[in-house]
């Protein structure tokens with residue numbers, strides 16, 4: 001089982017453990033957190049953890065658990081997925097509990113993820129995607145220096161045609177020189 005660990009000033013990004021499933025399920029039940037994400041039932045939330053664990057085992061990275069160093073609290077997840085359909089590039093992503101918003105934690109975790117990626121992997125660029133109404137997420141992308149490529153906006157194929165969460169924006173950041 002993967003045992004990744006990356007520390008920032010205030011946070012630890014680490015591999016998933018079975019005991020994180022409850023906290024992940026609590027996150028999945030918060031309608032505000034899930035406002036721009038496909039709904040998850042308990043089986044779906046656990047299957048997501050299974051996928052993230054398998055990704056970590058296979059690739060050495062995933063959307064890791066974000067823990068606060070001060071008290072060990074589970075704040076959510078942030079990290080990087082390998083290219084997965086419909087994307088052909090690595091993807092940085094984030095999802096935090098509501099009480100962890102507005103403190104710069106997502107930005108801190110995302111910067112650590114990008115720094116780790118450039119230092120430890122060879123890809124020339126990384127993308128992030130979000131639905132157009134998810135301002136909190138795309139403003140974070142912009143704060144990270146990611147650039148929107150409007151010509152690459154797309155309809156997410158995992159959702160039915162006409163679903164309000166189907167239209168996505170794509171942002172990209174190039175490997176620093």
Ligand SMILES: CC(C)(COP(=O)(O)OP(=O)(O)OC[C@H]1O[C@@H](n2cnc3c(N)ncnc32)[C@H](O)[C@@H]1OP(=O)(O)O)[C@@H](O)C(=O)NCCC(=O)NCCS
Nearest residue numbers: 033094095096101102103104105106107129130136137140
């Ligand atoms: C997207 C998400 C992670 C963004 O979280 P966030 O806390 O707004 O993002 P940041 O870490 O960049 O924090 C920025 C905010 O913290 C404030 N902040 C406070 N202290 C800060 C610090 N030390 N450093 C940076 N920002 C700080 C900023 O002023 C800013 O506040 P504002 O939004 O009122 O302007 C969060 O909204 C979320 O989890 N949403 C639900 C899940 C989701 O939609 N995920 C994305 C799917 S694509």
